Ligand code: NIG
């Protein structure tokens with residue numbers, strides 16, 4: 130006996146066909162039985178005993194709509210204050226992203242806004258962003274800190290994420306990104322700031338239960354591989370998984386370093402080389418591609434998608450929502466850009482926001498595909514094939530989501 134039986138659906142389970150690592154996993158004329166928030170049965174409706182009314186407390190008619198797993202945005206900086214629209218204008222006048230950062234703008238300007246803004250205000254702004262994504266079928270998120278850069282302000286951002294999880298029920302992973310940029314008070318003292326992270330910020334925030342994973346920005350405008358390694362050593366000592374912003378603007382061999390620490394993911398990766406790819410393959414590290422930042426910075430260097438594919442490194446797609454390089458509130462748009470800009474197939478792009486995004490968060494046992502035992506977490510779409518999610522852009526065909534078995538309709 131199910132709690133709920135959904136019938137009259139077409140389902141893209143995103144489960145790869147046997148022996149393959151691609152495929153939409155389509156089941157036409159399908160049904161899903163839900164028990165205690167989990168998938169208790171999924172398959173072709175004709176395989177179910179009749180009458181369906183005897184199988185569940187509630188039988189719901191999907192009216193022939195399409196279902197995919199709930200989308201997962203596995204790389205975001207959704208908690209922050211302030212806007213960087215002015216820098217967008219500056220860049221249109223010819224100033225580069227790096228020049229703006231070196232002149233005290235960029236990440237540092239968002240840090241100033243975060244330090245000046247109350248937790249409650251940041252909470253409200255972050256809630257708005259999360260809800261915008263949720264209404265497009267995003268049921269799971271990652272949120273990084275990294276715009277506070279001192280103990281108190283990083284705590285503020287991680288508390289916002291924690292409250293959104295605990296008080297509003299958003300499923301989200303909280304990532305400590307203290308090593309995002311050098312705060313101005315540590316100018317020319319990067320190693321001292323890394324000391325502060327390793328000796329005070331990370332252990333304190335972890336002890337307060339505010340940290341699920343640890344990230345860093347390995348780049349010539351941020352931190353060296355050696356400095357990142359110190360942060361990763363501390364994370365390892367605290368039993369926290371790591372991930373890394375790597376090879377975004379140059380190749381500092383961050384992906385290889387991340388792989389040495391069995392990182393969940395290495396992200397951006399425009400300048401990734403084959404050595405890094407092989408290391409990621411060996412460690413099971415997911416390649417998170419971020420077409421929003423590539424597009425918004427008008428990058429020319431494409432991530433090595435063909436090589437990633439050839440080596441069988443799983444690719445995920447995320448918004449990288451942040452005020453500087455990707456002020457984007459549509460994961461669906463990112464799927465389209467992953468296809469048009471990075472040449473992923475629609476099937477790869479959709480897997481990138483479901484199956485592989487779940488892996489990038491270490492949540493693959495519970496999410497990312499629709500199969501018995503996993504969370505009853507899926508989106509109902511008004512589309513005629515799952516590829517439409519990547520094809521149409523600037524449109525939101527989500528009708529509603531089932532999250533942990535519960536229906537949230539978006540009508541009206
Ligand atoms: O993921 N790459 C580093 N961090 C952000 C950008 C941060 C900013 O400019 O505010 C990113 O793209």
Ligand code: FE
Pocket residue numbers: 204205206374449451
């Ligand atoms: Fe990022």
